[in-house]
Amino acid sequence: MYVAVKGGERAIEASWRLLDKSRRGDTRLTELSVGQIREQLRLSVARVMTEGSVYDEDLAALAIKQAAGDLVEAIFLLRAYRTTLPRFGYTQPLDSEAMVVERRISATFKDLPGGQLLGATYDYTQRLLDFKLMAEAQTDGGDSSAQVAQQHAALQEAPESMPRVVTLLNKEGLIEQETPLSDASEPRDLTREPLAFPASRATRLQNLARGDEGFLLAMGYATQRGYAHSHPFAGEIRFGSVTVEMELDELGEAVEIGEIDITECQMINQFAGSTEVPPTFTQGYGLAFGHSERKAMAMALVDRALRAEELGETLASPTQDIEFMLSHSDNVEASGFVQHLKLPHYVDFQAELDLVRRLRAEHAAQTAQTAQTPHTSEAAQTSQPDTGHDQEEQAA
Amino acid sequence: MNAPETQLASATYDSAAEGYNFAYLDEQTKRMIRRSLLKAVAVPGYQVPFASREMPLPFGWGTGGIQVTAAIIGRSDTLKVIDQGSDETTNAVNIRRFFARTTGVTTTRRTSEATIVQTRHRIPETPLTDKQILVYQVPMPEPLYRLEPRVAECKKLHALADYGLISVKLYEDIVHHGSIATTYDYPVIVNERYLTSPSPIPKFDNPKMHMNAALQLFGAGRERRIHAIPPYTRVRSLDFDDHPFEVQRWEHACALCGSKESFLDEMIVDDAGKRMFVCSDSDYCHDRREQQAEQTGAIAEGESV
Amino acid sequence: MTVRMTPLLSARAVTKQFGGRNGCRNVSFDLYPGEVLCIVGESGSGKTTLLNTLALRAEADSGTLHYHATHGDMLDLRALSEPRRRLLTRTEWGFVQQNPRDGLRSGVSAGANIGEPLMAVGARHYGQIRHTATQWMERVELDATRIDEYPAAFSGGMQQRLQIARNLVTGPRLVFMDEPTAGLDVSVQARLLDLLRTLTSTLHLSVLIVTHDIGVARLLAHRLMVMQGGEVVESGLTDQVLDDPQHPYTQTLVSSVLPV
Numbered sequence: 001m002y003v004a005v006k007g008g009e010r011a012i013e014a015s016w017r018l019l020d021k022s023r024r025g026d027t028r029l030t031e032l033s034v035g036q037i038r039e040q041l042r043l044s045v046a047r048v049m050t051e052g053s054v055y056d057e058d059l060a061a062l063a064i065k066q067a068a069g070d071l072v073e074a075i076f077l078l079r080a081y082r083t084t085l086p087r088f089g090y091t092q093p094l095d096s097e098a099m100v101v102e103r104r105i106s107a108t109f110k111d112l113p114g115g116q117l118l119g120a121t122y123d124y125t126q127r128l129l130d131f132k133l134m135a136e137a138q139t140d141g142g143d144s145s146a147q148v149a150q151q152h153a154a155l156q157e158a159p160e161s162m163p164r165v166v167t168l169l170n171k172e173g174l175i176e177q178e179t180p181l182s183d184a185s186e187p188r189d190l191t192r193e194p195l196a197f198p199a200s201r202a203t204r205l206q207n208l209a210r211g212d213e214g215f216l217l218a219m220g221y222a223t224q225r226g227y228a229h230s231h232p233f234a235g236e237i238r239f240g241s242v243t244v245e246m247e248l249d250e251l252g253e254a255v256e257i258g259e260i261d262i263t264e265c266q267m268i269n270q271f272a273g274s275t276e277v278p279p280t281f282t283q284g285y286g287l288a289f290g291h292s293e294r295k296a297m298a299m300a301l302v303d304r305a306l307r308a309e310e311l312g313e314t315l316a317s318p319t320q321d322i323e324f325m326l327s328h329s330d331n332v333e334a335s336g337f338v339q340h341l342k343l344p345h346y347v348d349f350q351a352e353l354d355l356v357r358r359l360r361a362e363h364a365a366q367t368a369q370t371a372q373t374p375h376t377s378e379a380a381q382t383s384q385p386d387t388g389h390d391q392e393e394q395a396a
Numbered sequence: 397m398n399a400p401e402t403q404l405a406s407a408t409y410d411s412a413a414e415g416y417n418f419a420y421l422d423e424q425t426k427r428m429i430r431r432s433l434l435k436a437v438a439v440p441g442y443q444v445p446f447a448s449r450e451m452p453l454p455f456g457w458g459t460g461g462i463q464v465t466a467a468i469i470g471r472s473d474t475l476k477v478i479d480q481g482s483d484e485t486t487n488a489v490n491i492r493r494f495f496a497r498t499t500g501v502t503t504t505r506r507t508s509e510a511t512i513v514q515t516r517h518r519i520p521e522t523p524l525t526d527k528q529i530l531v532y533q534v535p536m537p538e539p540l541y542r543l544e545p546r547v548a549e550c551k552k553l554h555a556l557a558d559y560g561l562i563s564v565k566l567y568e569d570i571v572h573h574g575s576i577a578t579t580y581d582y583p584v585i586v587n588e589r590y591l592t593s594p595s596p597i598p599k600f601d602n603p604k605m606h607m608n609a610a611l612q613l614f615g616a617g618r619e620r621r622i623h624a625i626p627p628y629t630r631v632r633s634l635d636f637d638d639h640p641f642e643v644q645r646w647e648h649a650c651a652l653c654g655s656k657e658s659f660l661d662e663m664i665v666d667d668a669g670k671r672m673f674v675c676s677d678s679d680y681c682h683d684r685r686e687q688q689a690e691q692t693g694a695i696a697e698g699e700s701v
Numbered sequence: 702m703t704v705r706m707t708p709l710l711s712a713r714a715v716t717k718q719f720g721g722r723n724g725c726r727n728v729s730f731d732l733y734p735g736e737v738l739c740i741v742g743e744s745g746s747g748k749t750t751l752l753n754t755l756a757l758r759a760e761a762d763s764g765t766l767h768y769h770a771t772h773g774d775m776l777d778l779r780a781l782s783e784p785r786r787r788l789l790t791r792t793e794w795g796f797v798q799q800n801p802r803d804g805l806r807s808g809v810s811a812g813a814n815i816g817e818p819l820m821a822v823g824a825r826h827y828g829q830i831r832h833t834a835t836q837w838m839e840r841v842e843l844d845a846t847r848i849d850e851y852p853a854a855f856s857g858g859m860q861q862r863l864q865i866a867r868n869l870v871t872g873p874r875l876v877f878m879d880e881p882t883a884g885l886d887v888s889v890q891a892r893l894l895d896l897l898r899t900l901t902s903t904l905h906l907s908v909l910i911v912t913h914d915i916g917v918a919r920l921l922a923h924r925l926m927v928m929q930g931g932e933v934v935e936s937g938l939t940d941q942v943l944d945d946p947q948h949p950y951t952q953t954l955v956s957s958v959l960p961v
Binding site for chain 3: 561567637
């Protein structure tokens, strides 16, 4: 009985119903709320916002819920949603130096103005599974407004002045400064225009900010292991909230439209130097939404590697290959294309089947022939017309 | 979000009520895509970069074709969507649903009734007219990519018509296989100028591209490029003078309609590995069977393929 | 009566340096049709930088470069657009790399390597391309029955011959060669030099060869330029320079070579 490819629609609908059930899981357990995800899986939310290119904690949490925790799928959901949003305009550049800092560290100096503020991080924990967390969900019943007030009070105790490490180094002129060129044009918007090469640093940074954390992590790691030598130091990593300002035409001036949490990393690397400029430290830069240190650090390592050409270094490794890195950093593209192999390809495969069968037939014929007539030429094989191609002789 | 298609087919359907613009994309995006399409039509076979958007289907699953269709479709259009020649595979169903939901246009399985045909990996057997547009889904628009992965370098090769590399590949095929080994996504020269990928259609379909009355549009969403072949354009499959281009032929005819002209899918029908060959183009096969049934005075029952 | 010939390639005050140091400085010469010019020097003398700059593989800092094209125009090479430059290098020039693997496609057969330049300029007959490739293999003294083998299957000396065939198949007027015999056995070198000598005279090629080996210059070159520290310290007819070197560096160079 041959199985026709019919009833595809019904199969799809059945698949959806199964997906709904699978996503919900055991109905005896309380359903996850978007609020719970937003609050208690905040690091997942941070990643989905960063790579989804939308700062909205609730939407990111919703995407995570809908995707049953598959973050790449959640990122895809958020990006697809983003397509439907009109772009009103562009904000002013964020002033991360004015950040209300929750955590700020530097590996380059033992102490520095503003101090090493440890904040909330897994860095200083021992990675032992905490079975106390297996107890079922409890609400503390606390007054949420009191909690918020407590947090604000803690933040106010943080020192006011947190100048950047790179600014300190610059007092001696030791580190190149990231100053915009006087003739710099507006950065291209990668969500509105396709990527093209050569890609300016602004374009590269956009691409990396949206890029897959795993990919950047692996490539950043590679730069540390000798695939491109940049001897990096963590100059500064800071996490906290910054205000977002935007100039509104009606008002003719910039107004604050909100606050977001960001993580910023500046990596300091070995010196370059030329005839005009004495040796200095060079920078790599990383930025992400929410608390995303691994991403910001990996991004900074990769950013520096991709500056190799600009800084006159030898290109020795794929981590320095701009086209290679930027073309493969987007996990929405990558996931789509890798998984598209699940789509039917039986027509293409049919063509290949035919070819392989034909070649095997020729091969068999060849072996039979050379067994009978022992003559030398491989050359003869290459100049003979298509034998055994009876099927193709009725040309189109 | 995902609801059965039967509820959606009304032509008076108002997509705005659902919170989406007609055909999902906003008008500025459609305009941007149409501008790219115009450039592509003006330079046949040339790959025009465009700012592809993330769509609700993944990259690699037809977002380029979907964006092209979304940019050109209007309320009075009739849409057919096929994948591997069939209207029934999951991909075709999904995409057809997407447009039914976001536009409310009439959809059809009949090639002759469609004004827009979106396709993955096949050209319909039924000849198209100058009232129709064929939209191809393209995974890799760059015909040279296996030989030269860098997009920046390929752009230069196209600009200079420096196509020695692809000839080398074909030469090597003849050396090793006795003939050119590419069986699908067989590269073509469009309008005597640009080397173009026809998308992974079997080479069997290549001749249909030449001097076709319909407008042929190609969308690659993930790679962010559009190209086009205007109606009645010369399209030549690459070959050597002494190794001319040839199409595949089968020894069998279609087991359902008897065609010896169409592209056949091979199906394995039982555990013993018995094979059956059936038209890949389901609409074409269905049409032929209907005609034959009319001629014999009986009507085939229940086989809505 | 003297006939004034137009130089094929003219360089004036060509300079290319790295961070203000090394490279080559202030190099001037004329190369005539059918002439073989050798640039001789030790490593670090700037000769390879000079060759790459002349062949437009590197951008000169200053100076002028002119080329007398087939259609009679004198081209200002530094002002050429990239498409024109690529067309020129594809149709009228050749470049033989020191390591043949850099000048060949390792993933395709010997025949494809030789045939590619023909296909790049429009050759469309498989049989004829193959025939031409076979002829060239014989010309460079390779076994033509090996036409379908990959470059890796050939020895270093044979790969170099293959690279030479690939460069000469389109009939270029000017060929650049970067240490074409370095890294080969002495006997293999000798045979290759013989081949080059025959080819350059039979085909009336103009050739610019970079080498550290005076023997190569003596055997192949009509004229030579000696480089030291980035500058040309002496130049002239090969026999004159080698038999009667004027500059102290040239004298050291000549005296340090064992007679062949």
